[in-house]
Every structure is written in C-alpha cells, then in structure tokens.
Amino acid sequence: TPTPPKGFRSGFVGIVGRPNVGKSTLMNVMVGQKIAITSPIAQTTRNRLRGVMTLPDAQVIFVDTPGIHKPHHELGKVLVKNARIAINSVDVTLFVVDGTSGLGRGDLFIADILKRSEVPIVLGINKADLQPEPKAQMIDISYQALADENGWPLCKFSAVTETGLDSLKGQLVERLEVGPYYYPPDLVTDQPERFIMGELIREQVLLHTREEVPHSVAVVIEAVEETPKITNVLATVYVERKSQKGILIGKKGSMMKAINTAAREQMQKLIAGKVYLEVFVKVQERWRQSRSHLAELGYRV
Ligand code: GDP
Ligand code: K
Ligand code: MG
Secondary structure (H helix, E strand, O other), X not given: OOOOOOOOEXXXXXXXXXXXXXXXXXXXXXXXXXXXOOOOOOOXXXXXXXXXXXXXXXXXXXXXXXXXXXXOOHHHHHHHHHHHHHHHOOOEEEEEEEOOOOOOHHHHHHHHHHHOOOOOXXXXXXXXXXXXXXXXXXXXXXXXXXXXXXXXXXXXXXXXXXEOHHHHHHHHHHOOEEOOOOOOOOOOEOOOHHHHHHHHHHHHHHHHOOOOOHHHOEEEEEEEXXXXXXXXXXXXXXXXXXXXXXXXXXXXXXXXXXXXXXXXHHHHHHHOOOEEEEEEEEEOOOHHHOHHHHHHOOOOO
C-alpha cells in the first residue's frame, strides 16, 4: 500500500441500528459497490462485513452489522454478539435510525448500549427521501432530542438518493485519527468474492420466498472455476425442512430457476464477466441451533 499524504486520517466505523434502517444499503453506497446484500427482511445481514471507502484524505473502513434485536435462537445470539463486538472494536460508531418514523423503543434499546461505550458516536437519520410531510419535522425533533441529550452530532441523509452523504462523510472523517492505509486504496471489502457470491444467492432467496423460508437458509459456495470465457459457480443452499426444499425448488423447478437467474445476473455484475451458476438444495435439520454447523457455514460463533 502507498504512503498516505500528510494529515491522512483512517479508521474503523461501526454501523449499528435496528433491522431495516438501511445499514447495508448505506455501506454499499459509501464504498461504491454492492458488497452487502439488502432486503426489506430483518436479519438479512448475518455477518460482520467490512467495506472500505478510500477518499483523497482519508480511508474509512465501515463495519456493517446485523440489526440489534432480542435473540430467539443460537443464530440470533451469534448475530447480536457480533454486533456488540463491532460496537466496542471500532473508532467511531454510526448509529443509523429510520427517518420514516420517530424515535422508538428499538432505538432506545440500542442507545442505552451505546451510552456505555467509549467510542465517539454519530447519529444518522436515513431514508430522508421517504419522510412523510408534515410529520418529518416532528420525527427529526425526536432524534434531535436524543442527539442533544448525549452530545452526539446528527446527520440526515438518504442511502438511496445519495443526498446528505458528503456531510456524513465529513462528520465521520473528522472523528478519525491520523493513520495509515489499512487496505490498498482500490480495495472495497475484506470479504472474498466467494462469500459475496453466496450472499447474492441468499439475497434472491430472501426476495423470492416468504414467511419461514428466508431465515432457514444458508448458502455455501462449493466451487468457483474460472475459464477464459465463463466462471462456473457451484453452490449448495441449505434449508431446515423438506417442505422448505419443495418451496425453494418450486413447480417443475420454477422457483429455483428464478432465483438462479437473478443471482447469476448479480454475480456477473460483481465479477464483470459471464457466470454459469448451478445450485443444489439440501436439507440440514436445525442448522440454526447447532454451533458447530454455524461455524461450518462460515459464521463466527
Ligand atoms: P439493514 O437491515 O439496516 O441493513 O437495511 P437494508 O440495507 O437491508 O435496507 C432495508 C430496506 O430499506 C431495503 O429495502 C432498502 O432498499 C431500503 N432502504 C435503505 N435505505 C434507504 C433509503 O435511504 N431510502 C429508501 N427509500 N429506502 C431505503
Ligand atoms: K434488511
Ligand atoms: Mg443489513
């Protein structure tokens, strides 16, 4: 990595908040590439994922986290534990809230955890583009009160329309110390391409299925073979029950075909080349309850 210019700042920014406030969407837009999957479903993000944003005068490493909520099973506990670790192992915490509604109990639960941390905090209101008039002002006031009470700076932005992001960047960089390039300037994530490929399949499962199927899915990329013309990807999707396997495959394979086509398109964008994707569906009972199986599937337990 190059020697940074004089006064260059760098460090780690943890993104925390309730599920669905737009943490992953924000990280993607900050680093300029889709490295984290997003969906309207809570618990879309399961791993701590780093996204690197390199500016002329700073390098910010974002740590995306699963939304903080009350855990119901072993996977849930692992997710919340990882979010807590993220809060305490960063230089700045960006606490993201949803601007379409005012401060709620879920936010206060997280605010209580953050108050006890030593790390500087920036409060960010996302989804500015969706704020309902004339309620917007009341909503902002509820967050302003939380910010004032704790001495946190407040920013408002939209990860989708990309408004207000420069000011957010400024607020974050200002709180970082002078430091080195932690990653090469052209790198956007520490995750291997394989991991993102698996996530892109899981994203399509989330978007195509409903109710109990989404949370019961884990994806493993078994093989990636690059040839001059095409990249062949072999994947296994694990579900917990036979019935879920049936749903995922669909009538005459129609559901799997739709998931495959959409995931393949996303992968082609990721690697900027042609992809052939083959996906198998397997039943692995109660994988979310088993710590050893969670570890096998790549979760940090
Ligand atoms: P996370 O659970 O906090 O990581 O949230 P996601 O990034 O997965 O986003 C949840 C949903 O909110 C997705 O459907 C996003 O497209 C949507 N979303 C995120 N940010 C914005 C935003 O600024 N404006 C709008 N309109 N939608 C957003
Ligand atoms: K989500
Ligand atoms: Mg997320």
